[in-house]
Amino acid sequence: MKRISRALALFVLSGLVFSGCTSYKGMQIVAPEFGQTVSELSPTLQWQEAPGKDVTYELVIYEEGNDKPVYHKKGLTGNNHTVEIELKPNTLYKWSIRSKTGDTFSEWSKKETRVFTGVSYHRRTKKMEFSTPAVE
DSSP states (O other), X not given: OHHHHHHHHHHHHHHHHSEEEEXXXXXXXXXXXXXXXXSSSSOEEEEOOOSSSSEEXXXXXXXXXXXXXXXXXXXXXXXXXXXXXXXXXXXXXXXXXXEEXXXXXXXXXXXXXXXXXXXXXXXXXXXXEEEOOOOO
């Protein structure tokens, strides 16, 4: 009986120590999926359309480790956009999209991970990620 109690206690504690979840905030991303390697250096990015009339979108792309966007477009219409420059090959990029209706902006798209370690609670927010292909 002690072995079962000890095993049950370890199982419960492991759930408390390492429990967590991931959610996506802001505009819903369709493609590329988080962490995916795209097939072209000028990829097409796609998101779900926001409801309403006269909706436009703002898109930003950052190279990993850089806070300054390498690509920034405002006033996009429709739910996809092909990047109009060639990005660097074999590089990790972060991107985000938000909608604008009148003077109202949506939240930027992002991935949020929440982890409860049993003692503390951590929340990490990241922009969406994709990698470019290596050039042969």
